Each structure stands twice: as C-alpha cells, then as structure tokens.
Amino acid sequence: MTKNKGQSTKQLREERRQEKLTEFRKQQARSKRNKKIGVGVGITAGVLVAGLIVGVIATSLNAPTRDEIAIEGVDTYANLTNNHVTGTVNYEQDPPVGGDHNQYWLNCGAxxxxxxxxxxxxxxxxxxxxxxxxxDLLSEDEVRxxxxxxxxxxxxxxxRSDLPSPIVMSAWxxxxxLEEASDSRIQPFLDKFWRSPAAPEPGASCTGAIDGPGKDS
Structure with missing residues (x-):
C-alpha cells in the first residue's frame, strides 16, 4: 500500500489491519460456503446409497424362496435311491432324475x-x-x-437321443x-433346482472326477 500525503503511520497501519480483516472474513465466508456444499453433496449421496440399500433389501424380502417358485410343467419324483453301483442302471425316467449311479460323478461342463x-x-x-x-431338433444357434x-x-x-422333447432339464x-431355447421357464427352473438343498449331497464337488466324451469346457 502506498502512503497518501498527510496520512500518518498509525492510520496506514489501521488501513492495513482493516484490509487483512476484510480478506480474512472473505476467506471464512468462502470456507463456510464450501462446507455447506460438501455437506449437501454428502447428504445427497447418503440418501441415494440408503435408497439403494432399502431397494435391495425390499427386493430380497419380496423374492420368492425356492419352495415358493412355481413352474408350469415340472414333474417331480420322490423316494429315489442313491446307491453306488457298477454297470448300467435301468431308470424309470429318460433322462433320469436320480437313482442308483456310478461311484464317480461326471465333471460338470458342456x-x-x-x-x-x-x-x-x-x-x-x-x-x-x-x-x-x-x-436334430435344435440348431447350433439355439444350442448357443x-x-x-x-x-x-x-x-x-x-x-441325448430319444428325448421326449427338444430340450429336457433334469435335477434330482x-x-x-421344453420346446425351445427361448422358453421363459429355464431361469425359474435353475432358481428352484440348481444346487438345491433337496439333493442328497448338495454342494459336493462337480469337478475332479471323470470327463465324458466331447467335453468342451
């Protein structure tokens, strides 16, 4: 600051003090505005996150359990044996849905x-x-x-040859x-029976045993 003519040193110091005080107050005001913006953004983000969590919980609570899933056309069978045997087995269903079987499981895959x-x-x-x-009834695109x-x-x-329909989904x-790969019941069947606790040994390995012919993955 340039000293004006007739201005005392005391006056000059006072002006400088006032200038610093004014600048300090401006900085405080900017800091308060920034804090308010930050708090507002934080609250908005928190509300959004809370909304997502509530939505997920509500969806989970409203989702049907395995037992509640109803699928038109599903045939169920009870009292299936599960002994380890050698040789071939004459199953009542084709493809079979359970029963006595070989001691080695087939590695899962395509x-x-x-x-x-x-x-x-x-x-x-x-x-x-x-x-x-x-x-013979499904094209390569349909298989994919x-x-x-x-x-x-x-x-x-x-x-599999001699199937009762172009596609058959079997679980224990x-x-x-099914008639076609676009059937909307495929996912509900998986939701209900894939890794089902109703199987005799749910969660036991599906790898590490034997491969069948033509294993792709």
Missing amino acids: YTEEVPTENAVHSLEHGAVWVTYNR ELRSKLPSSYVILSP GAQLQ
Whole structure:
C-alpha cells in the first residue's frame, strides 16, 4: 500500500489491519460456503446409497424362496435311491432324475457328445442340473442360446437321443420338458433346482472326477 500525503503511520497501519480483516472474513465466508456444499453433496449421496440399500433389501424380502417358485410343467419324483453301483442302471425316467449311479460323478461342463448316464446321475446327486437336447431338433444357434442361459458351474449340457422333447432339464427329483431355447421357464427352473438343498449331497464337488466324451469346457 502506498502512503497518501498527510496520512500518518498509525492510520496506514489501521488501513492495513482493516484490509487483512476484510480478506480474512472473505476467506471464512468462502470456507463456510464450501462446507455447506460438501455437506449437501454428502447428504445427497447418503440418501441415494440408503435408497439403494432399502431397494435391495425390499427386493430380497419380496423374492420368492425356492419352495415358493412355481413352474408350469415340472414333474417331480420322490423316494429315489442313491446307491453306488457298477454297470448300467435301468431308470424309470429318460433322462433320469436320480437313482442308483456310478461311484464317480461326471465333471460338470458342456459336452458335444452323449455322456455316460450313471455318472451324470451322480452329478445330480451333488445338486447339478443336467440339460439335454436333441441335436436334430435344435440348431447350433439355439444350442448357443441355451448354453448362454446356464450357470458356469454345477451344470451339464449334453446332447441325448430319444428325448421326449427338444430340450429336457433334469435335477434330482425334478424334470422339465421344453420346446425351445427361448422358453421363459429355464431361469425359474435353475432358481428352484440348481444346487438345491433337496439333493442328497448338495454342494459336493462337480469337478475332479471323470470327463465324458466331447467335453468342451
């Protein structure tokens, strides 16, 4: 600051003090505004997060349990045996939905050839879903569409001859016949029966045993 003519040193110091005080008050005002903005943004973000959490909880609470899922056309079977046997087994259903089976389970995954039945049934015992299809009735694009809708684990996808429909989904004690890969019942069947606790050994491994012919993954 330049000293004006006739201005005393005391006056000059007072002006400087007032200037500093004014600048200090401006900084305080800016700081308060920034804090208010920060608090407002924080509150808004908190409200959004809380809303998302409430939405997720509400969705979870409203989601049906396995037992509440109703699927038109599902056939269920009870009192299935699950003994380890050698050789072939004559099953009442084809594809089978359970029963006695080979001591080694079939490694889950996608197959391009028919797989050994008795080993696949052992995988059902562990909670896997076995999805079979008639390759003469399904195009390659439809098979790819079907595969895209299946989980990456605890699922066997394989062709099978003499099926009662183009696609058959089997789990331990349950089966659903489908006409096309776009059927909306595929996901509900998985929701209800994939890794189901109703299987005799749910959660037991679906890898580390044997591969069938034509294993793709």
